[in-house]
Amino acid sequence: MRLPATFRRLILLTIACASVTFAQQGERLYKFHCAFCHGKGDDGMAANLVSPKLPHAPSDAALINIIKNGIPGSDMPASLGMTDAEIRQVATYVRALGRSAPQKVPGDATKGQAAFDKSCRSCHMAKGNGGVMGPDLSDIGLRRSPTNLKNSIVEPDANIVAGWSGVTVKTKDGKSVRGIKLNEDMLTIHVRTADGKIQSIAKSQTASIERAGAKSTMPSFKQLPAADLDNVIAYLFTLRGE
Amino acid sequence: MKILKTSLIFAGACFAHIALYAQAPGTDWINYQGNVEGFRFSPLTQVTKANAGRLQPLWSYQIDHTDKFEASPIVRGGIMYISEPPSDVTALETRSGKVLWKYRRVYPDNIPTCCGRVNRGVAILGDRIYIGTLDAHLVALDASSGNVVWDVEVADFHKGYTSTAAPMIVKDKVIIGSAGGEFGVRGYLAAYDAKTGKQAWRFWTVPNAGEPGSETWTGQSLKTGSATTWVTGSYDPALNTLYWGTGNPGPDWKGTSRLGDNLYSDSLIALDADTGKLKWHFQFTPHDVLDLDATQTPILVDANWKGKPRKLLLFANRNCFYYVLDRTTGEYLLGKEYVRQTWAEPNLSDKGKATWRPNTQPTEQGTVVYPNSPGATNYQAPAYSPNTKLHYVMTRDEGGVFYSGDDTYKAGSWFLAGRFVSKPGEEATGGVKAMDPMTGTPKWTFETGPSWSGVLATGGGLVFTAMADGDMIALDDSTGKLLWRYPMGGKVNADPISYIGADGKQQIAIASGHAIFAFGLRDTPPIN
Numbered sequence: 069m070r071l072p073a074t075f076r077r078l079i080l081l082t083i084a085c086a087s088v089t090f091a092q093q094g095e096r097l098y099k100f101h102c103a104f105c106h107g108k109g110d111d112g113m114a115a116n117l118v119s120p121k122l123p124h125a126p127s128d129a130a131l132i133n134i135i136k137n138g139i140p141g142s143d144m145p146a147s148l149g150m151t152d153a154e155i156r157q158v159a160t161y162v163r164a165l166g167r168s169a170p171q172k173v174p175g176d177a178t179k180g181q182a183a184f185d186k187s188c189r190s191c192h193m194a195k196g197n198g199g200v201m202g203p204d205l206s207d208i209g210l211r212r213s214p215t216n217l218k219n220s221i222v223e224p225d226a227n228i229v230a231g232w233s234g235v236t237v238k239t240k241d242g243k244s245v246r247g248i249k250l251n252e253d254m255l256t257i258h259v260r261t262a263d264g265k266i267q268s269i270a271k272s273q274t275a276s277i278e279r280a281g282a283k284s285t286m287p288s289f290k291q292l293p294a295a296d297l298d299n300v301i302a303y304l305f306t307l308r309g310e
Numbered sequence: 311m312k313i314l315k316t317s318l319i320f321a322g323a324c325f326a327h328i329a330l331y332a333q334a335p336g337t338d339w340i341n342y343q344g345n346v347e348g349f350r351f352s353p354l355t356q357v358t359k360a361n362a363g364r365l366q367p368l369w370s371y372q373i374d375h376t377d378k379f380e381a382s383p384i385v386r387g388g389i390m391y392i393s394e395p396p397s398d399v400t401a402l403e404t405r406s407g408k409v410l411w412k413y414r415r416v417y418p419d420n421i422p423t424c425c426g427r428v429n430r431g432v433a434i435l436g437d438r439i440y441i442g443t444l445d446a447h448l449v450a451l452d453a454s455s456g457n458v459v460w461d462v463e464v465a466d467f468h469k470g471y472t473s474t475a476a477p478m479i480v481k482d483k484v485i486i487g488s489a490g491g492e493f494g495v496r497g498y499l500a501a502y503d504a505k506t507g508k509q510a511w512r513f514w515t516v517p518n519a520g521e522p523g524s525e526t527w528t529g530q531s532l533k534t535g536s537a538t539t540w541v542t543g544s545y546d547p548a549l550n551t552l553y554w555g556t557g558n559p560g561p562d563w564k565g566t567s568r569l570g571d572n573l574y575s576d577s578l579i580a581l582d583a584d585t586g587k588l589k590w591h592f593q594f595t596p597h598d599v600l601d602l603d604a605t606q607t608p609i610l611v612d613a614n615w616k617g618k619p620r621k622l623l624l625f626a627n628r629n630c631f632y633y634v635l636d637r638t639t640g641e642y643l644l645g646k647e648y649v650r651q652t653w654a655e656p657n658l659s660d661k662g663k664a665t666w667r668p669n670t671q672p673t674e675q676g677t678v679v680y681p682n683s684p685g686a687t688n689y690q691a692p693a694y695s696p697n698t699k700l701h702y703v704m705t706r707d708e709g710g711v712f713y714s715g716d717d718t719y720k721a722g723s724w725f726l727a728g729r730f731v732s733k734p735g736e737e738a739t740g741g742v743k744a745m746d747p748m749t750g751t752p753k754w755t756f757e758t759g760p761s762w763s764g765v766l767a768t769g770g771g772l773v774f775t776a777m778a779d780g781d782m783i784a785l786d787d788s789t790g791k792l793l794w795r796y797p798m799g800g801k802v803n804a805d806p807i808s809y810i811g812a813d814g815k816q817q818i819a820i821a822s823g824h825a826i827f828a829f830g831l832r833d834t835p836p837i838n
Binding site: 123124126127129130140141193196197200204206250251253255256258260264265266268270 | 374388389403405406408409410411414416418419437450452453454455457458459460812
């Protein structure tokens with residue numbers, strides 16, 4: 069059956085409009101529900117979404133699932149007030165973000181790796197190699213935006229990663245244990261020290277517990293020359309869990 | 311044994327503030343079966359026949375998922391490492407039960423699995439923890455943080471491969487088995503360099519066309535021959551030999567496309583641990599059509615056999631026969647029915663070969679055979695006590711009706727060619743049997759119902775296991791008398807272990823339902 073030409077044109081137009089609105093809808097919803105944490109996709113304080121590969125969302129079904137239900141045990145919340153259709157629209161938009169060109173960062177990643185080896189690796193693992201006094205950074209390029217990385221390095225106290233508080237425990241027999249607190253209750257405190265050992269100390273054995281509180285155990289690297297800082301960030305931005 | 315010593319030194323240094331206990335052997339539990347010889351025996355003697363009645367729960371830890379929890383933990387220096395389903399890892403402190411770190415993996419969708427998204431445990435060497443994952447990778451984690459050190463693909467999960475067995479450490483290598491025998495994969499046992507994650511060798515449990523053993527398959531059937539290695543095996547350091555059981559041939563319930571014995575399915579394979587070269591094999595169930603995986607744990611003991619000192623291998627098989635082999639040569643020494651069966655003639659040949667009875671093949675109408683598909687025993691870990699010289703096995707007695715079906719192969723899909731149901735009108739029974747390896751007969755049996763719990767023997771003269779309904783029990787190792795019982799409220803699909811906890815006292819731990827329970831003796835109120 070042949071339709072009149074104008075009618076055919078009208079149908080095409082409707083389809084085009086519908087898909088535009090679909091993408092726009094996704095963007096609108098994203099701005100409302102997600103941008104607060106994810107920014108434009110790669111400049112927020114939460115995970116970087118401008119990546120073809122998202123570790124938590126290997127498939128579209130997984131993506132829809134985490135938008136709907138959040139990521140348990142993290143700050144990624146379950147959706148509130150979105151219909152299933154809207155969730156699919158946001159997911160489509162997130163995938164479109166993933167296909168867009170990654171942000172250009174100014175530094176040199178190779179030089180940055182050398183600087184990282186010198187100043188950071190003693191505390192941070194990356195690709196299976198490094199210390200355990202700070203978080204593993206093997207996928208930090210996916211978890212944080214460049215701006216955000218800069219803040220972490222220059223002003224560690226501003227936003228301390230959950231679960232990384234420093235403590236110094238003094239025991240009644242005169243020993244002192246300094247490290248990262250793994251957990252604590254009224255009976256015990258568990259501390260990981262710089263050598264990677266885990267100490268389990270009964271509260272009945274402790275003389276005092278000093279807490280770093282709002283201070284990060286990561287020193288500020290404010291004094292780092294701007295070029296070095298750019299290089300380190302460029303290197304971190306390449307770390308994508310591969 | 312060298313591994314044990316270094317780890318004890320490490321453990322001592324690690325727990326300066328709590329290591330008030332003597333570093334005696336058996337303090338830790340650093341292999342899947344306790345030792346590499348497969349004993350699941352703890353030499354610890356704090357908990358005895360006299361005081362077992364006072365055991366009480368010390369702590370428990372709930373896992374994150376509701377899949378079946380099959381893990382047998384590893385403990386070193388007061389820290390317990392467990393795998394949680396699907397194949398995540400958690401480190402727990404054993405005085406408080408508190409979490410020290412978690413490794414949570416993100417899994418691809420639609421991993422084909424036969425029997426749940428399960429995992430049976432991790433391995434430990436130096437400052438690394440090793441886990442085989444549901445998507446068939448091998449991952450090395452940093453023991454103090456859970457950070458990933460390396461992650462390698464061992465096989466392609468799309469084809470139906472998974473890794474569910476606890477890896478095994480042999481010298482500087484990590485040995486990892488294969489699972490996926492219900493998807494027509496080709497089974498293997500592989501070794502990886504513990505430091506780098508580089509493959510050292512891989513032994514294919516089904517030969518290539520033209521290789522020895524390939525004559526036991528017809529047509530193209532060896533390409534989908536299965537024979538996976540989904541339960542951790544054993545190792546003899548003196549002979550430098552790995553002993554590992556293999557699973558059913560594929561497809562499970564129809565053998566017309568794979569006529570012949572189907573090597574090396576349902577077999578014990580003895581491999582050189584450095585090269586993965588086959589030293590010898592012994593097939594328990596030739597041309598299996600009942601899913602009688604021989605993936606049980608081999609137990610390696612040295613004993614007098616008919617007046618002559620011999621290196622023996624004890625094997626309580628899913629096929630209802632109890633076997634003793636010479637582990638140097640693979641020579642068959644004993645094979646005896648220990649649970650009711652109707653598939654084979656009761657007398658094995660003088661080489662130990664079973665003869666199928668007539669009318670025992672699955673048909674479209676259904677054929678009644680003993681045992682049912684779960685078999686006489688399955689992945690429940692057995693135990694061996696060097697004190698009683700008894701081999702403790704969790705057994706099950708049940709008949710099944712077996713149906714044959716379509717045997718078309720499609721990669722990544724079920725390749726069963728049939729199905730089974732329990733024999734109607736009959737309830738499964740089960741219990742722990744204390745087998746005397748010299749005679750292949752039980753010295754005693756304790757009825758537990760059809761339980762999926764493994765068994766632990768201890769230097770305190772106890773045998774620990776769980777009843778079918780999830781009650782943890784302690785038995786007298788020489789008489790089978792019930793000494794203690796604690797209802798955990800969740801079925802057990804896992805195996806008990808024992809170790810010295812971070813409080814310096816003996817603990818017994820087991821997974822039940824979706825939690826780990828740790829038991830011990832405690833006189834004072836639980837303050838510290």
